[in-house]
Each structure stands twice: as structure tokens, then as C-alpha cells.
Amino acid sequence: MGAKCPIIGPMKTHTYPIIAFLMLLTFASAPAFPASAPPNPEYPRINPAPSYEVVEGWPQKPPVIQWAAMPGVTIDGEGNIWMCTRKAPSVQVYAPDGRYLFGWGDMPGAHHIKIDNEGYVWTSDVHRHVIRKHKRDGEVLLTLGVEGEAGMDERHFFKPTDMAFASNGDIFVTDGYGNARVIHFNKEGNYINAWGSLGTGNDQFSIPHAIVIDSKDRLYIADRNNARVQVYDTGGKLLDSWKHLLVPWGFWITDKDEIWVCGSSTTVWSGALLGIPPKDQLVMKFNTDGKLLELHLFPKGDDGQEKPGELNWVHGIALDAQGNLFLGDINGKRLQKFLRRH
Numbered sequence: 001m002g003a004k005c006p007i008i009g010p011m012k013t014h015t016y017p018i019i020a021f022l023m024l025l026t027f028a029s030a031p032a033f034p035a036s037a038p039p040n041p042e043y044p045r046i047n048p049a050p051s052y053e054v055v056e057g058w059p060q061k062p063p064v065i066q067w068a069a070m071p072g073v074t075i076d077g078e079g080n081i082w083m084c085t086r087k088a089p090s091v092q093v094y095a096p097d098g099r100y101l102f103g104w105g106d107m108p109g110a111h112h113i114k115i116d117n118e119g120y121v122w123t124s125d126v127h128r129h130v131i132r133k134h135k136r137d138g139e140v141l142l143t144l145g146v147e148g149e150a151g152m153d154e155r156h157f158f159k160p161t162d163m164a165f166a167s168n169g170d171i172f173v174t175d176g177y178g179n180a181r182v183i184h185f186n187k188e189g190n191y192i193n194a195w196g197s198l199g200t201g202n203d204q205f206s207i208p209h210a211i212v213i214d215s216k217d218r219l220y221i222a223d224r225n226n227a228r229v230q231v232y233d234t235g236g237k238l239l240d241s242w243k244h245l246l247v248p249w250g251f252w253i254t255d256k257d258e259i260w261v262c263g264s265s266t267t268v269w270s271g272a273l274l275g276i277p278p279k280d281q282l283v284m285k286f287n288t289d290g291k292l293l294e295l296h297l298f299p300k301g302d303d304g305q306e307k308p309g310e311l312n313w314v315h316g317i318a319l320d321a322q323g324n325l326f327l328g329d330i331n332g333k334r335l336q337k338f339l340r341r342h
Contacts, residue, residue, distance in 0.1 A: 052338035054309035059098035070328035104138030195236035222248035247275035
């Protein structure tokens with residue numbers, strides 16, 4: 001007979017717990033995560049968004065020159081900066097490097113200042129109810145409105161705020177704190193048309209505070225108390241309305257039709273004017289369709305304690321050919337230059 005094969009019987013039940021324990025030990029000892037996590041990515045060391053940095057000590061204001069509220073600023077074809085303040089000389093001109101060049105005028109109600117396509121200087125005076133056209137040395141060539149008289153007819157303004165010029169030389173005036181309308185004059189200052197009344201409707205205003213005109217003769221109105229920018233053609237037809245973005249105080253428009261607006265965030269009514277006092281200070285850049293291209297926030301200063309770079313009731317705005325910002329404020333009582341960083 002051949003060798004007998006061993007008989008393999010069933011595994012005894014007391015061996016199962018031992019095997020289960022060995023299997024559990026094996027799985028428990030395996031790492032739950034990889035031995036080493038991958039390193040954090042090396043992000044590009046660049047901020048693609050432009051920003052602004054204050055130029056301290058600009059401009060070099062002579063000690064005998066005083067500043068008060070600084071509502072307006074513009075730049076001429078040579079790059080000189082023209083500002084208006086509510087202290088004589090109300091119009092002061094500085095070179096791009098900050099040197100004082102000259103000044104003239106006494107306008108306690110100075111508001112905005114503009115230079116037209118022929119190089120003439122225009123000022124608005126909310127106290128005297130007039131818009132004036134000047135030579136560079138201050139000589140008055142044309143006065144719109146009647147000095148010292150407020151009214152709402154073809155000859156009078158009631159605290160006019162700003163002026164802008166169409167391609168044919170026609171003049172458009174925002175009128176203003178007392179009236180709520182836009183007035184259209186021809187180049188010689190003859191009345192053509194007016195539109196607007198006090199209210200919140202599409203063809204109404206509540207402090208039309210500033211105005212610019214683009215290369216296609218579209219008018220942009222800072223409808224300040226209504227917290228919107230209203231866009232019209234030269235005949236007064238409403239083309240667009242940019243609502244709920246900011247309380248607009250001042251405008252600048254570039255040769256590329258880029259519309260810069262300074263002001264503050266929308267707020268609840270707390271006084272006679274919306275956004276008074278402003279809770280913040282901001283500058284926005286739009287294209288002509290109302291698309292926001294840039295937003296810059298600036299720290300708000302306290303009355304009489306403003307530090308360089310802080311703004312307090314920003315009111316006037318201008319940009320030079322390099323994209324540097326010039327901002328004038330009311331309570332800060334100064335004009336500051338901000339260098340553009342890309």
C-alpha cells in the first residue's frame with residue numbers, strides 16, 4: 001500500500017482571532033497620507049494691478065502762498081498743473097516737478113477749473129454765480145451769468161459747478177447747487193438750450209456737480225446726490241445711466257476717452273448732501289460704456305490731522321501723460337501728486 005495522505009480537517013475556530021489581529025495590524029501600520037506633501041507653488045512675485053504712491057513734498061508751495069479748500073485741478077498742454085483754491089491767489093500754476101510758476105485771482109467760491117481746446121482757462125464760482133473764461137494771465141474774456149445774482153433764466157445761474165466744451169466749441173454748464181440743470185451755450189456764450197429739474201427721474205438732477213465731454217460729444221454728468229453718472233448727447237437726450245457705484249464729485253477724461261471719477265462710496269442720507277461727510281475716498285476709471293476698469297481706494301484723513309497720502313473730501317482730479325494722479329480735497333486743503341506704479 002502506498003503512503004497514506006494526511007487528512008486535513010477544518011481549521012480550528014480559535015485561530016481566527018489571531019489572523020484577524022495580524023491583518024488589522026498590517027493595515028493600521030500603513031501610512032494614511034503620502035510620506036511627504038508636495039511643496040507650495042512658487043507664485044509669480046508680481047502684483048499685476050496698478051497702484052498709486054504719494055509724492056511727499058510735492059509741490060514746493062512758497063511760504064507766502066496759502067491754501068484753503070482745493071476743489072479743482074487741471075493740466076495744460078505743457079504738463080503744468082493748474083489748481084484752484086478758495087484763498088487768493090485762487091488760481092495757482094505749478095510745473096510738473098512742483099515749482100511754483102504764477103497765480104492770480106480771488107475766488108472764495110472757486111469750484112472747478114478747465115482748459116479748453118484753444119488753451120483758455122475757465123473757472124466756476126459758486127458764490128458769485130458765474131462761469132468765466134480767462135487768458136493764461138487771468139484776464140477775463142467772457143463771463144456767463146450775472147455776478148452776484150442768482151436766478152434760473154437764460155442769463156442767470158444759481159451756484160454753477162462746472163463747464164465742458166464740445167468739439168465745435170459749444171459750452172455746457174452744470175448749474176448746480178441751486179438749480180438742477182445743464183445749460184448749453186454756443187462758443188460766443190449765447191444761450192441755446194437747457195434741461196433738467198430737481199428730482200430723481202431720468203431727466204432730473206440733484207446737484208449736477210461736474211461735467212466732461214468725450215471725443216464723440218457725449219456728456220457725462222456727475223449727478224452727485226443721486227449717486228450716479230448720467231450720459232447725454234448734446235441735445236439733452238439721455239443715453240445711459242451709471243447707478244449705484246459711487247457718489248461722484250469730480251471728473252477727468254483722457255485723450256483715449258477714459259473717464260476718471262473721484263468721490264466716495266454710496267451712503268445713507270445724514271445731512272443736507274449725500275455723502276457728507278464721506279465714509280471713504282475712492283477713484284474709479286471707466287470706459288465710455290460704463291465698464292469699471294480700475295478702482296483705487298485712498299485712506300481718509302481726519303480734519304486738520306491729514307497725513308501724506310490721505311484724502312479728506314476729495315473733489316478735484318486730473319491725470320498727466322504718465323498716468324500720475326493729482327487730487328485736491330476740501331477739508332484737507334491741499335493738492336497732492338500720486339505716482340502711478342504698474
